[in-house]
Amino acid sequence: MTSLPGSADEMWQQAMRTLMLRTRVRQGWTRARAGLIPIAQASLAAGVAYLVARYALGHEQPFFAAIAAWVCLGFTAQRDVRRVSEMAVGVAVGVGLGDLIVHLIGSGWWQLTVVLFIAAVAARFIDRGALLVTQAGVQAIIVVGLPSVSGGPLGRWTDALIGGSIALLVALLTPGDTRRRPRALAERAVTELAETLETLARGLRSRDQDDVRAALVRGRASEPVLAEWQEAARGARELARISVGRVHRGELGRLEEQAVLVDRTMRSVRVLARRVLPVLEGDHDVEPVAGLVGGFASGVRLLASDVGSGGDGARGRDALTTVAAQVDPRTVGEGDWQVQSLVMLLRSPVVDALEAAGVSPGDARDALPEL
Numbered sequence: 001m002t003s004l005p006g007s008a009d010e011m012w013q014q015a016m017r018t019l020m021l022r023t024r025v026r027q028g029w030t031r032a033r034a035g036l037i038p039i040a041q042a043s044l045a046a047g048v049a050y051l052v053a054r055y056a057l058g059h060e061q062p063f064f065a066a067i068a069a070w071v072c073l074g075f076t077a078q079r080d081v082r083r084v085s086e087m088a089v090g091v092a093v094g095v096g097l098g099d100l101i102v103h104l105i106g107s108g109w110w111q112l113t114v115v116l117f118i119a120a121v122a123a124r125f126i127d128r129g130a131l132l133v134t135q136a137g138v139q140a141i142i143v144v145g146l147p148s149v150s151g152g153p154l155g156r157w158t159d160a161l162i163g164g165s166i167a168l169l170v171a172l173l174t175p176g177d178t179r180r181r182p183r184a185l186a187e188r189a190v191t192e193l194a195e196t197l198e199t200l201a202r203g204l205r206s207r208d209q210d211d212v213r214a215a216l217v218r219g220r221a222s223e224p225v226l227a228e229w230q231e232a233a234r235g236a237r238e239l240a241r242i243s244v245g246r247v248h249r250g251e252l253g254r255l256e257e258q259a260v261l262v263d264r265t266m267r268s269v270r271v272l273a274r275r276v277l278p279v280l281e282g283d284h285d286v287e288p289v290a291g292l293v294g295g296f297a298s299g300v301r302l303l304a305s306d307v308g309s310g311g312d313g314a315r316g317r318d319a320l321t322t323v324a325a326q327v328d329p330r331t332v333g334e335g336d337w338q339v340q341s342l343v344m345l346l347r348s349p350v351v352d353a354l355e356a357a358g359v360s361p362g363d364a365r366d367a368l369p370e371l
Contacts, residue, residue, distance in 0.1 A: 042073035068163025088164025094136035096157035098143030187308025192222035197297035204290035268349035328369035
């Protein structure tokens with residue numbers, strides 16, 4: 001008989017691990033699917049660069065052409081022309097200086113030090129971009145460390161120029177919408193929040209602590225996609241300052257702000273879920289709280305659709321405003337301070353979600369009943 005609790009605990013832990021694994025797999029598949037086309041483009045560009053250097057220039061091992069094309073394009077659809085240019089120049093500078101200096105003074109530890117220093121200083125002189133300096137240094141190290149191949153003292157430099165040029169051509173011919181990836185990540189992240197709330201609401205209705213714990217696990221598992229959304233939105237907004245996508249800077253700025261607010265909302269929901277667990281152990285009427293959390297989840301679902309399509313958030317805003325007006329501990333859980341504490345904890349994430357839906361901070365707070 002004493003083994004039953006342990007067995008039940010093991011079963012619950014296994015279920016939680018399975019849920020975590022499924023969430024990570026789903027997120028991984030989303031990333032892989034979004035990267036299929038840009039990865040295919042970069043792979044093809046690397047192959048074409050190798051082909052041109054091998055048969056047009058007659059270089060026997062033009063792997064620097066393929067390296068330059070792949071490094072410059074990367075594996076994401078967010079390809080700003082300036083970024084690709086920075087990478088191409090950095091690769092060319094590093095390979096060119098490395099090739100030239102190795103030809104003059106040979107290779108070794110001190111030659112590597114000299115080449116790396118000169119390449120980094122030259123890159124800083126050319127431009128302030130950190131990518132340029134990093135790539136110049138990395139490529140210089142590779143050139144010094146690898147044996148010379150056919151093509152003369154600047155053979156690998158011409159290979160790098162070919163690879164960088166093809167990458168730049170691909171970036172020019174396949175312009176991407178800088179909003180696409182942040183929007184997709186935003187929809188996925190906000191959907192994760194909605195699913196966490198739905199799981200929590202189900203646990204409250206059925207008084208099932210396993211469902212509440214599952215909501216906690218789902219909330220923790222969403223951290224990578226939330227962080228990726230913030231990073232993608234920040235990067236896209238910075239790139240839009242100097243790219244043809246600068247007309248989208250307003251929306252990209254909103255997406256970055258929304259990422260922070262949704263992350264804050266998720267953290268507050270996890271705090272709420274932890275507080276729900278001990279309340280369920282007692283004889284407390286949590287059905288009204290379950291209704292509020294369920295309505296909250298519905299509003300977040302609408303918000304996910306809005307941010308994914310670039311909408312103004314009106315549908316989610318209206319639904320969340322309706323929920324906010326009901327989050328009143330004086331009427332929900334009246335006479336039961338533990339239930340009222342759940343209502344109090346629900347107020348903060350509702351305000352953050354309203355702000356994410358486009359409501360000003362002051363109006364979001366005013367949407368709640370006064371205490």
